[in-house]
Amino acid sequence: MLMPCFQELLLTSVFEKMKSPQRPEVDELFDSLEGWARDNIPVHLKSVENSWQPQDYLPDPISYAFEDQVKKIRERAKDIPADYYVVLVGDMITEEALPTYMSMLNRCDGIKDETGASPTTWATWIRAWTTEVNRHGNLFNKYLYLSCRVDMRIIETTIQYFIAFEMRYHYSKWQTASNKFPSSSRGMWKEITILLVLF
Numbered sequence: 425m426l427m428p429c430f431q432e433l434l435l436t437s438v439f440e441k442m443k444s445p446q447r448p449e450v451d452e453l454f455d456s457l458e459g460w461a462r463d464n465i466p467v468h469l470k471s472v473e474n475s476w477q478p479q480d481y482l483p484d485p486i487s488y489a490f491e492d493q494v495k496k497i498r499e500r501a502k503d504i505p506a507d508y509y510v511v512l513v514g515d516m517i518t519e520e521a522l523p524t525y526m527s528m529l530n531r532c533d534g535i536k537d538e539t540g541a542s543p544t545t546w547a548t549w550i551r552a553w554t555t556e557v558n559r560h561g562n563l564f565n566k567y568l569y570l571s572c573r574v575d576m577r578i579i580e581t582t583i584q585y586f587i588a589f590e591m592r593y594h595y596s597k598w599q600t601a602s603n604k605f606p607s608s609s610r611g612m613w614k615e616i617t618i619l620l621v622l623f
Contacts (some may be wrong), residue, residue: 454534454546461545469552478563481568494570501571509573513565519561520583554556 483493530536535546542548568574 452536465545465549478559481524481564497570497574501573513579514565517583519557521586522557524587
């Protein structure tokens with residue numbers, strides 16, 4: 425994949441574009457990078473066959489040793505401090521909010537994937553980046569589920585709120601909407617920290 429610093433620059437530029445579509449300097453940035461992107465991005469994108477998959481790091485459910493492998497995960501998980509799980513949960517929630525990020529990118533002129541299968545460099549990168557983030561979320565989700573250390577329903581509810589309400593694109597303005605969460609969910613991040621279930 426692309427270097428993290430470049431990805432951060434790209435996404436920051438997209439955020440700026442979303443805040444104010446009439447930003448010619450952002451359009452100029454993407455236009456100026458078009459040739460570079462065409463020459464440099466594809467060489468960093470791995471094929472599906474050469475990409476790691478979440479199952480590479482998890483117990484094999486069709487193996488006779490599956491139950492023993494899960495027991496080992498749970499045994500090891502008992503000794504991991506709760507603070508680490510707070511970090512993992514926060515990361516997983518971010519990864520699982522993927523539909524929000526992809527829809528954001530596909531609203532940005534100059535890089536959006538017009539058809540869902542566009543051969544342009546930026547559209548190809550968006551889809552490749554999406555598959556990468558999707559695998560991160562799948563791995564974290566399954567590991568946390570198997571560890572039996574967290575309340576999965578609270579996490580799943582938080583992800584749904586995050587996708588539905590946390591980020592809103594309204595009248596060409598980009599704004600966070602955490603203050604518009606239902607009152608029962610405003611303390612969700614705090615609840616995740618407090619309600620980590622230690623078995």
